[in-house]
Every structure is written in structure tokens, then in C-alpha cells.
Amino acid sequence: MARPALGIAAAVLAIGTAACGRSDDRAEVRSVTDGFLAAYAADDGAAACARLSSHTVQALEDQEQAPCSRAVTELQLDVGDIARVEVYVTNAKVDLTTGESAYLSEEAAGWRLSAVGCRPEDGKPADRPFECEAEA
Amino acid sequence: MRRLVRDNGLGLFFLGLLLVTIVAQALVGHADFNHQQVAHHDDPISLGRYVFSSDFGVDVLENWQSEYLQFTLFILATIWLVQRGSPESKELDQVGRESDEEQKVGEHATEDSPRWARARGWRLTLYSNSLLTVMTAVWLASWLVQSITGHAAYNAEQFDHQEASLSWGQYLGTSDFWNRTLQNWQSEFLAVGSMAVLSIYLRQRGSPESKPVGAPHDATGVEG
Numbered sequence: 001m002a003r004p005a006l007g008i009a010a011a012v013l014a015i016g017t018a019a020c021g022r023s024d025d026r027a028e029v030r031s032v033t034d035g036f037l038a039a040y041a042a043d044d045g046a047a048a049c050a051r052l053s054s055h056t057v058q059a060l061e062d063q064e065q066a067p068c069s070r071a072v073t074e075l076q077l078d079v080g081d082i083a084r085v086e087v088y089v090t091n092a093k094v095d096l097t098t099g100e101s102a103y104l105s106e107e108a109a110g111w112r113l114s115a116v117g118c119r120p121e122d123g124k125p126a127d128r129p130f131e132c133e134a135e136a
Numbered sequence: 137m138r139r140l141v142r143d144n145g146l147g148l149f150f151l152g153l154l155l156v157t158i159v160a161q162a163l164v165g166h167a168d169f170n171h172q173q174v175a176h177h178d179d180p181i182s183l184g185r186y187v188f189s190s191d192f193g194v195d196v197l198e199n200w201q202s203e204y205l206q207f208t209l210f211i212l213a214t215i216w217l218v219q220r221g222s223p224e225s226k227e228l229d230q231v232g233r234e235s236d237e238e239q240k241v242g243e244h245a246t247e248d249s250p251r252w253a254r255a256r257g258w259r260l261t262l263y264s265n266s267l268l269t270v271m272t273a274v275w276l277a278s279w280l281v282q283s284i285t286g287h288a289a290y291n292a293e294q295f296d297h298q299e300a301s302l303s304w305g306q307y308l309g310t311s312d313f314w315n316r317t318l319q320n321w322q323s324e325f326l327a328v329g330s331m332a333v334l335s336i337y338l339r340q341r342g343s344p345e346s347k348p349v350g351a352p353h354d355a356t357g358v359e360g
Contacts (some may be wrong), residue, residue: 091295
């Protein structure tokens with residue numbers, strides 16, 4: 001009687017544990033965001049764009065009517081240090097010390113920024129999308 | 137070997153069905169997840185990645201927890217509640233935990249009784265409540281894991297829409313958590329209630345879940 005119950009309990013815990021996420025994702029998310037912020041601060045548009053998702057690059061170019069390498073340096077971003085990294089399944093959010101946030105998604109080539117320069121609108125942040133300088 | 141399979145056929149049959157259907161769920165769930173990924177301009181993920189994701193986890197656990205809640209409540213309710221005419225019920229005059237003689241415990245146990253049924257004290261108490269205890273424990277554990285995996289899947293969706301995350305405690309108050317929970321609970325209670333009532337009037341020859349075909353409708357606690 002005890003063995004089937006232990007098996008079920010083990011299966012439940014295994015599913016729960018496996019679903020909690022991978023610590024190396026957090027490291028990569030932090031690295032990609034750091035790299036983007038450093039490139040933006042150095043006016044290195046090409047390096048910054050390399051860390052954006054393809055859809056974000058396309059949206060930025062459509063929005064600014066300019067190549068990404070030029071358009072990204074003209075964004076009004078409040079650059080700061082990374083205060084918090086959250087990763088859930090294939091999506092991530094990075095909060096900066098300046099109050100801005102960035103969102104990332106996991107692509108085949110690795111984690112890429114899907115939205116930058118994001119701030120919450122008035123009201124509950126969990127209920128409404130942030131307003132972003134650039135997003136996919 | 138043949139005897140082993142025959143003697144354990146019911147358990148093996150449902151174990152086989154479980155394995156087939158959970159694999160099938162993984163395949164179609166993976167396809168559905170990637171459909172959503174593409175719709176959100178995200179890249180699809182591998183089957184292996186999906187099977188270890190919170191999305192698959194919550195889809196499995198929300199169903200498991202409700203099954204074990206169903207068993208927990210059914211085991212508990214049938215101690216004190218009866219249903220006239222149902223084979224799922226005890227006889228009407230046997231409401232409650234019954235006597236030691238009826239339950240074959242202590243001095244009333246036989247040589248074939250489980251060892252702890254012949255004991256007294258905490259061993260007998262624990263064994264006498266072991267089925268409900270284990271069912272309740274598995275229900276609570278799987279509901280907890282549903283909440284953990286559901287929390288992760290919910291926050292992933294939040295980030296996909298550039299929204300803020302919720303803590304686990306906040307997630308327990310969301311419509312997402314309770315929608316997943318209650319949609320499963322209602323179906324379990326419907327199933328048990330249906331079985332308890334339909335089996336009063338309907339028969340399935342050969343099944344212990346049914347009364348004998350010729351048993352009267354008001355015969356209670358009778359197996360086929």
C-alpha cells in the first residue's frame with residue numbers, strides 16, 4: 001500500500017521541482033541585459049541591437065523609420081544597475097535601480113530583449129501592461 | 137507471470153491507460169504551447185523542454201489534485217452519509233465508524249488480518265485511518281504543486297504581456313488559480329454524485345460497481 005503512494009508523491013514532487021526553472025537562465029538573462037545597457041551607454045547601436053529579439057528590432061525600425069543600430073541609440077532609456085531578475089518558463093523580466101524594467105524571451109539563439117525602457121502605467125502593475133520605449 | 141498479470145489486471149490496465157494518455161497529453165500540450173508561442177512572436181520550444189516546464193506541470197497537477205480530493209471526500213463522506221439504493225453507500229443502519237467486531241480489529245481480527253489491524257494503540261489508529269490519510273496527503277501535495285507550477289506559468293504569461301509578476305501568495309487569490317481548481321472540482325463531484333445515484337436504478341452485469349441485475353432499487357450497499 002505504501003509503495004504506490006510513495007511513487008505518486010515522488011512523481012508529484014518531481015514534476016513540481018522540474019518545473020521550477022533553471023538557474024543558468026537567470027545568469028544569461030542578466031548577461032544579455034547588462035550587455036545591452038553597456039552597448040546603449042557606449043552608443044554602440046549594433047551591439048545593442050544584437051541583444052534585441054528579431055521582432056523587437058523590426059518593430060523599432062518600423063517605429064523610428066531608421067536602421068536599428070541608429071534607432072536604438074535614440075531611445076530615451078534611464079540606464080541603471082540591475083536590481084532584480086525574474087525568469088518564468090520562456091519569459092523574463094529585469095528591474096533596474098532607476099525604476100525601469102526590461103522584458104526578455106527565450107529564443108533558439110538564446111535569451112533576447114523583447115521590450116526595453118518599460119515603466120508601469122497608473123494603477124496596479126500586475127493588471128496593466130507597462131509602457132515601453134521599444135517592444136516587439 | 138500470467139497469474140501476476142491476471143491477479144493485478146485492473147491496476148495494470150489503468151496504469152497503462154495513464155501512461156498512454158499522459159504521453160499523449162504531453163504531445164498535444166507541446167503543440168498547443170508552441171502554437172501560442174508563435175502567436176506571441178516567440179520561438180517554439182522542444183518537447184523535452186516543454187515536459188519539464190511549469191505549463192505542462194500545472195496542466196497535469198490541476199487534474200491529479202482534483203482526483204485525490206474526490207477520493208478523499210468520497211471516503212470521508214461515506215463513513216457518515218448514506219444513499220438509499222446505491223451500491224456506493226453503506227447500509228442505512230451502519231452510519232459511522234462501526235464496531236470493532238464489524239471492522240475485525242483487535243481481538244476480532246483473524247489470522248489473515250493485516251498485522252496492524254491486530255494491534256492496539258497508535259498503530260491501530262494510524263492503520264484504521266491510513267486510506268484517508270494518504271489520499272488527503274496526496275491531494276494536498278498535488279494541489280500545492282499545482283499552485284507552484286501555476287504561479288510560474290501565470291507569471292510567464294504576465295511577462296509576455298509586459299505586466300508585473302505576482303508572488304505565490306498573491307497568485308493563490310487569482311481567478312487563474314481558482315478557475316483551474318474549481319473547473320476540476322466540479323467535474324469530480326458531478327462524477328461521484330452521478331455514480332452514486334445512477335447506480336440505484338441502472339445495472340452493469342459483472343461489475344462490482346453495480347448491484348446484481350435483479351437486485352431491487354432500494355437495496356443499499358449491495359455489490360454485483
